Amino acid sequence: MTATALQTKFHPVLEGTLQLEVTNVSAQTDSITSITFGDPLGELLPSYVPGSHLVVQYGTGANAYSLTGAGNAPREYAISVLRVEDGAGGSLAMHALSVGDRVQVSRPRSAFAPAATAKHHLLIAAGIGITPVLSHARYAAEWGASASLIYVHRPGTGAHVQDARDLLGSGLTECTDRGSFQEVLTRKLTTQRLGTHLYVCGPADFMDSVLEQARDLGWPKGLLHSEAFSAAALDDGQPFAVNLARSGITVEVPAGVSLLETLENAGLSIPNMCRKGICGECAVPVLRGVPQHRDLYLTDQEKADNTTMMCCVSRSLDPELELDL
Amino acid sequence: MRAASQSPATVTGCEPGFRGVICVSFGAANTLADHDAGGMPRQDFRFASANPEALANLRSVLERSCVGVRLVLAGPPADVHAAASAVAECGLVDEEITLLCDEVGPRVIFCGHCHASTTTDHPIGTDVDCRGCATTLTFTDHFSRRVGGYLGFSAHAEEAA
Numbered sequence: 001m002t003a004t005a006l007q008t009k010f011h012p013v014l015e016g017t018l019q020l021e022v023t024n025v026s027a028q029t030d031s032i033t034s035i036t037f038g039d040p041l042g043e044l045l046p047s048y049v050p051g052s053h054l055v056v057q058y059g060t061g062a063n064a065y066s067l068t069g070a071g072n073a074p075r076e077y078a079i080s081v082l083r084v085e086d087g088a089g090g091s092l093a094m095h096a097l098s099v100g101d102r103v104q105v106s107r108p109r110s111a112f113a114p115a116a117t118a119k120h121h122l123l124i125a126a127g128i129g130i131t132p133v134l135s136h137a138r139y140a141a142e143w144g145a146s147a148s149l150i151y152v153h154r155p156g157t158g159a160h161v162q163d164a165r166d167l168l169g170s171g172l173t174e175c176t177d178r179g180s181f182q183e184v185l186t187r188k189l190t191t192q193r194l195g196t197h198l199y200v201c202g203p204a205d206f207m208d209s210v211l212e213q214a215r216d217l218g219w220p221k222g223l224l225h226s227e228a229f230s231a232a233a234l235d236d237g238q239p240f241a242v243n244l245a246r247s248g249i250t251v252e253v254p255a256g257v258s259l260l261e262t263l264e265n266a267g268l269s270i271p272n273m274c275r276k277g278i279c280g281e282c283a284v285p286v287l288r289g290v291p292q293h294r295d296l297y298l299t300d301q302e303k304a305d306n307t308t309m310m311c312c313v314s315r316s317l318d319p320e321l322e323l324d325l
Numbered sequence: 326m327r328a329a330s331q332s333p334a335t336v337t338g339c340e341p342g343f344r345g346v347i348c349v350s351f352g353a354a355n356t357l358a359d360h361d362a363g364g365m366p367r368q369d370f371r372f373a374s375a376n377p378e379a380l381a382n383l384r385s386v387l388e389r390s391c392v393g394v395r396l397v398l399a400g401p402p403a404d405v406h407a408a409a410s411a412v413a414e415c416g417l418v419d420e421e422i423t424l425l426c427d428e429v430g431p432r433v434i435f436c437g438h439c440h441a442s443t444t445t446d447h448p449i450g451t452d453v454d455c456r457g458c459a460t461t462l463t464f465t466d467h468f469s470r471r472v473g474g475y476l477g478f479s480a481h482a483e484e485a486a
């Protein structure tokens with residue numbers, strides 16, 4: 001982090017990006033650490049919708065982390081990070097942070113918001129998936145909304161267990177093994193009052209199983225919300241061509257090479273940060289053709305519009321795409 | 326003549342935690358007699374019209390039901406849409422509700438200018454005079470669940486502007 005950045009609130013390169021200071025680091029469990037970021041000048045940070053995430057830059061990479069606060073006029077942004085030894089390095093970089101360090105973060109992004117019309121919020125979390133759900137629980141407690149939580153964690157390894165107990169009281173059901181969770185889940189899925197929305201966060205297979213069971217029990221799609229906190233491993237995909245309308249050239253994107261890499265190799269400079277479909281920096285305008293959207297950033301509606309794609313991960317369903325580049 | 330299911334005794338007959346199909350018909354004809362509930366358990370309710378008492382009964386049925394339920398509303402468009410608007414307040418989403426409107430029957434037109442509701446027998450695409458501000462309104466099939474009616478706008482809006 002540069003010395004001149006002391007004066008500026010926003011990163012000079014990436015507009016809308018915040019430069020924040022680590023204000024606290026505390027161990028939640030042996031492998032989960034909570035980190036809070038604040039404005040170096042002590043100003044309030046932009047508010048956020050419960051369930052939002054922050055993209056935090058580290059070295060040349062970036063990762064998305066759920067904010068655990070309620071989001072209204074926050075003085076700090078708090079995240080909790082599980083250390084992943086064989087990950088891409090983001091979690092290790094986060095765990096190496098100490099108070100006073102400077103970090104570049106995105107503005108909070110919302111992709112897991114509570115439904116305004118919900119009569120009740122049924123929150124379901126496994127492991128580190130507690131983080132966005134805790135944000136929902138705090139928000140519900142703050143605004144007097146009805147909420148309950150099923151939290152699956154192994155004894156002694158759960159983060160924010162005491163927070164969850166304080167916030168939800170008897171609305172919290174803790175499960176420490178899959179068997180008891182299954183029993184609780186079936187009972188909860190069949191006894192929720194109309195107007196209940198379900199929010200699930202945890203490992204991909206856990207979320208898939210919860211959502212599938214909910215659908216089987218008659219839950220409409222409009223009541224189901226899930227937050228994937230890691231980009232799934234993507235396959236190489238099929239080769240395709242892109243026609244760059246403004247440059248007047250066509251380039252081939254081979255299988256296993258991203259569109260972003262191909263564009264960079266062709267001499268274009270495309271803004272990017274995470275290079276895994278999370279941050280939204282690498283959006284490119286699509287003029288023709290149907291992209292194969294593989295990012296976690298665009299909303300379903302934006303994906304259906306097919307006018308923008310995240311070139312770091314997304315590819316093409318058509319043999320050729322035309323881009324406004 | 327009032328439908329038997331309007332009595333509180335019948336309403337409480339819907340077991341708590343019901344997750345099947347709730348079939349509600351308004352008006353004289355029992356439109357839903359042959360409705361296929363897809364093998365799910367069903368509960369039938371018949372009301373003369375979507376009056377406040379009927380809507381209160383319907384809401385209390387829904388309050389005792391659980392997610393997984395499907396609601397079918399059938400009868401004259403004005404009744405069906407009044408009921409759809411009332412149940413939207415219970416938090417039901419579109420996927421949970423099926424609206425089966427009789428082809429003919431009164432519709433409610435919601436004035437986009439003065440927000441008064443006007444009931445009409447006119448078919449979609451025709452004009453009607455607003456009961457509130459007397460503006461000649463044109464309405465299309467744009468039905469708003471929020472206001473429980475079809476949205477009507479001045480038929481001569483372009484000329485006025």
Ligand code: FES
Binds near residue numbers: 275280313
């Ligand atoms: S670089 Fe982050 S979404 Fe593509």
Ligand SMILES: [Zn+2]
Binds near residue numbers: 436441455460
């Ligand atoms: Zn009017």
